[in-house]
Structures are given as C-alpha cells and as structure tokens.
Amino acid sequence: MMMYLIRKFYRALRVLYYKMARVYSWIISCLKFYLNGVQFSYDFIGFGIPILDINMRGKFTIGRRFRFNSGKYHAMGGRQQQCYFVVAEGAELSIGENVGVTSVAIICHDKISIGNNVKIGINTVIYDTDFHSLDARYRNSYPERLDGVKSRPVVIKDGAFIGGHSTILKGVTIGRNSIVGAGSVVFQDIPDEQIWIGNPARFVKENQYSAVLI
Template sequence: MISISFKACRKLTSILKSKLYTPLAKLTFQLNAIQYGSGLSVRGRVKTYVTRRGRVVIGNNLKINSGENHNIIGRQQKFTLWVEGKLTIKNNVGVSASAIICNHDITIGNNVVIGGNTVIYDTNFHSLNPELRNKPELDRKSAKYAPVLINDNVFIGAHSTILKGVEIGEGAVIGACSVVTRNIPAREIWAGNPACYIRKI
C-alpha cells in the first residue's frame, strides 16, 4: 500500500512539474535574447548562459530532454547552452541532456538527433602551451577555436564529443561514445575514439 501511494505521488508530481518546464525554458530563452520558433518542447530544466556578444537562433520544433527523470541513460546532466559566439539550431532537432559550448560558430541543421550527454565544442578552452596555461587571461586568449557544422539528418549517439573545426555531412551517423576530431562525409557511419569510418549507409 505504501509503495502504491509513493508511486502515485511520484507520478502526480512528475505530471505537475512537466507542465512548467516549457514555459520556464521559454522565459529563460527570452531573458537571454534567444530567438526560437514554434513547437518548443522541454522536459526537465535547462541551463542557459548567453553573453552580450552571443547570438542564438533556434528554429521550429526543438525537443529537449534534460535531467535524470527525462533522459535515463546514466551520467546525467542538464541540457546546457553556453554561448559567446553564434549558435544556430534549425528545425525539428531533438537533443537530450547535452552541452553545447559556442565561443565562435556552431550550426546544427534540420532533423538532427543528438543523444544524451553529447558535448559539442568549437573551442579548445585552453592553450596547449603550459606556460600560457599558468596565466589565465593569456590561456583563454590563446585557446584555438573553429566553427562546427552539423548538416541535416545527422544522428549523434549518446555520450559523444564533437570537437572544434568539424563538419558532419548530411545523413551521417555517429556511434555512441565517439570523439569526432575531423570532417565526416555524408551518409557514412563513424564511431570510436577518435571516430573512424565504419561503413556507408
């Protein structure tokens, strides 16, 4: 009896909270001057930080699953946007509990699926020079960055890392836990660390 009551309360709490996630995300986006289209749907809380020079444009039908109750695949984290450059997310994109860190330029095309706990970075964050790394201001200024382009209809498996300067071709598939360090042609499957060619689709 206690178990049934507990599960009923948990379900009711989940339903009530789910009604708030999308309105709260819209408010957060508006406060950060993020342009977004219709059909935004959010399950879970999002973390968003956009600087004064940052610009985010999101198309229609973005679906976000964020947090342990809405993306139950382990290594949980919230969906996170940290934008100092230009981030474009086009239409019909689905993303689960991932982090997009945009210091320069990231574009995500139409109909892209991004698996849970994926990270997309367009910067190295730090210098490779140890002397510069000991000087925070110089370290940050000397970090290399390059744009990331994820074309239409790409599928990125969970726990993958997409690094700076990468273009992923239309319809490509990235296997789970991959580290993408170089360009991937259209309609090919790549996986591994670093990601390597598997086969054509």
C-alpha cells in the same frame, strides 16, 4: 490486493508529476530563453530546465519543434545532467527545426550550426574551442593567458544522429544523415551518409538507413 493498489497509486502519481513537469518546464524555459535573448518558437517540448549562459553580444536561435530532456529525472540514461547552452561574446549558436537533444552541453565560442531533423544523444558535448592555449607558457601562467586559444566552427548537417556520450570537437563537420556511434570522439570531418564509431572516430560503413525526411 493492498500492495497492488499502492503500486497503482504510485504510478498514477508519477504520471501526474511528469504531466505537470512538462508544463512547468515549458514556462520556466520560455522565461530563460526570453531573458537570454534567444530566438525560439513556442512549440518546443521540454522536460527539465536547461542552463543558459548567453553573452549579450552572442546569438542563439532555435527552430520549430525543438525537444529537449534536461536533468536526472527526465533523462534516465546514465550520467544525466541538465542541458547546457553557452554562447560567448560574438559567437553564434543555431539549432534547426525538429531537433531533439538529451542532457547535452553545447559550448560555442565561435560558431555552431545544427541542421534540421538532428538527434543528439544523452551526455554528448559539442565544443568549438580548445578553451586553453596549446602553448604551455600561456596555459600555465597565473592568471592564465588565453593567447593562441583556437576556435573553429562546428557544422552538423540535416538528419545527422549523434549517439550518447560522444564528444564533438572544434572545426568538425558531420555530414547529412551520418551517424556517430555512442561514446565516439570526433575531431575530423564525417562525409554525408556514413557511420563512424570510436575514439578517435573512424569510418565503419556507408549508412544504408538514410531515408530521413528533410
């Protein structure tokens, strides 16, 4: 009986903690969004605190009903981390309405556009840049030269679903209501209403479950 009561007390503490964490996360995240010049709606739901690095000449917009899970206590799916949102000088990151993400890293050096009703699974990374030059002379110089570093826009259309631990690379468009299987590496466009899986991601079949409200 005593052990049962202890367990009940412990579970009650957990419930209380997560209720408090939601309020705390919302307050701190609001402050971070505001100080980084993010255009956002106050109806977002956040668990955990995201990491933001938004250049003064970059732009980051978030639509209504945004939801995120950030950090090891709020994203218990393995390889969890805080959410990272990075926007370089002159770059533009836009997230549409009713988007949900968990422990993502979105690094924008050019333009990344995420549509409405998009779900992005745990530990997914989205890069619109190579970060380093493909020319070994520049890449291996000291200090490293960034000549020839390539960046191209990433577009994720309405209703897309990206499985956890996926990597989305520069210049990619993911079609409306399309699904990217967990652990995939995407370096080419995915048409609307399709399912792609693998490294590199390949077409599997048409998406027969595409009744997403847009």
